[in-house]
Amino acid sequence: MTSPDPRSAPAGAQKASAGPVLALRDATLGFGSRTLWSGLDLTVSAGEFIAVIGANGSGKTSLLKVILGQQRLTGGTATFLGAPLRRGNRRIGYIPQQKLADDGTPLRARDLVGLGISGHRFGVPLPSAARRRHVADLLESVGATRYADAPISSLSGGEQQRLRVGQALAGDPRLLLCDEPLLSLDLNYQRTVSELIDAQRRARDLGVLFVTHDINPILDMVDRVLYLANGRFRIGTPDEVLQSSVLSSLYGSPVDVIRTRGRVIVVGTPDGSHGHPDAAGDTAHHDAPPAADRQAER
Numbered sequence: 001m002t003s004p005d006p007r008s009a010p011a012g013a014q015k016a017s018a019g020p021v022l023a024l025r026d027a028t029l030g031f032g033s034r035t036l037w038s039g040l041d042l043t044v045s046a047g048e049f050i051a052v053i054g055a056n057g058s059g060k061t062s063l064l065k066v067i068l069g070q071q072r073l074t075g076g077t078a079t080f081l082g083a084p085l086r087r088g089n090r091r092i093g094y095i096p097q098q099k100l101a102d103d104g105t106p107l108r109a110r111d112l113v114g115l116g117i118s119g120h121r122f123g124v125p126l127p128s129a130a131r132r133r134h135v136a137d138l139l140e141s142v143g144a145t146r147y148a149d150a151p152i153s154s155l156s157g158g159e160q161q162r163l164r165v166g167q168a169l170a171g172d173p174r175l176l177l178c179d180e181p182l183l184s185l186d187l188n189y190q191r192t193v194s195e196l197i198d199a200q201r202r203a204r205d206l207g208v209l210f211v212t213h214d215i216n217p218i219l220d221m222v223d224r225v226l227y228l229a230n231g232r233f234r235i236g237t238p239d240e241v242l243q244s245s246v247l248s249s250l251y252g253s254p255v256d257v258i259r260t261r262g263r264v265i266v267v268g269t270p271d272g273s274h275g276h277p278d279a280a281g282d283t284a285h286h287d288a289p290p291a292a293d294r295q296a297e298r
């Protein structure tokens with residue numbers, strides 16, 4: 001596993017000012033007659049790592065879209081660095097939920113990271129020296145220098161996710177939104193990508209909202225969990241939220257939380273929103289990287 005070089009944190013990185021990075025107050029989001037969640041109070045401080053868990057359709061991606069200013073709250077208020085949310089804020093980094101590139105995309109690794117800087121599509125003009133240096137710094141901070149010139153379609157899933165983290169960091173964000181960034185990665189890459197994001201949040205004092213269906217790969221990194229279910233939610237430390245009594249009350253039906261070998265297994269959720277005993281081993285067949293990549297990732 002490659003640890004990002006602490007020296008590669010951006011020169012301008014600084015501790016955020018006192019207030020929260022993000023604050024939602026009594027926030028409600030609905031579409032038509034359907035309420036996804038309501039009464040949501042959530043503050044994210046600088047350097048805080050929050051996992052967002054919930055079934056498909058519980059409104060996790062929509063929450064990120066609200067924060068990105070792409071979706072309006074139905075009720076309540078939301079501020080980022082004390083100001084109302086707006087679209088296109090460069091201080092919010094975003095790793096969208098997305099499939100990995102598997103076809104003949106002509107982009108090289110450094111081009112993908114560069115998209116975070118230019119915001120442009122293919123065919124951007126020749127980069128300036130400063131821009132090239134910025135891309136090189138980002139590549140280094142996510143441990144991707146080695147394959148900077150490789151076509152992204154030739155890279156493993158874990159390598160591609162490193163690049164997308166680099167792209168999301170291009171605007172020197174204060175808040176990083178990650179939408180299921182571990183999806184379709186094998187267990188080894190789930191760990192290295194999680195550790196990369198965790199290292200960057202520490203180096204840059206970033207607030208992180210990390211959407212995941214399985215908390216286990218990030219259990220020891222997470223400060224708090226936001227658990228969405230049934231249009232309701234619970235927020236607290238993993239120990240506070242991931243309890244049989246708490247989740248049973250959230251779901252309104254019996255749910256068991258089992259801790260075994262350092263893993264949390266949630267059994268009996270009506271929506272199957274969380275890891276189950278099979279989940280530990282069944283991701284390995286997705287996007288298993290070639291042996292050479294696995295070695296390089298260490």
Ligand SMILES: Nc1ncnc2c1ncn2[C@@H]1O[C@H](COP(=O)(O)OP(=O)(O)O)[C@@H](O)[C@H]1O
Pocket residue numbers: 031036054055056057058059060061062063
């Ligand atoms: N713009 C929209 N208009 C209407 N319904 C939407 C819109 N965006 C999302 N939804 C619905 O809201 C629900 C939650 O979606 P989403 O936030 O993507 O859930 P999750 O990410 O938790 O799986 C889904 O049922 C989805 O179809």
Ligand SMILES: [Mg+2]
Pocket residue numbers: 060061062097179
């Ligand atoms: Mg989603």
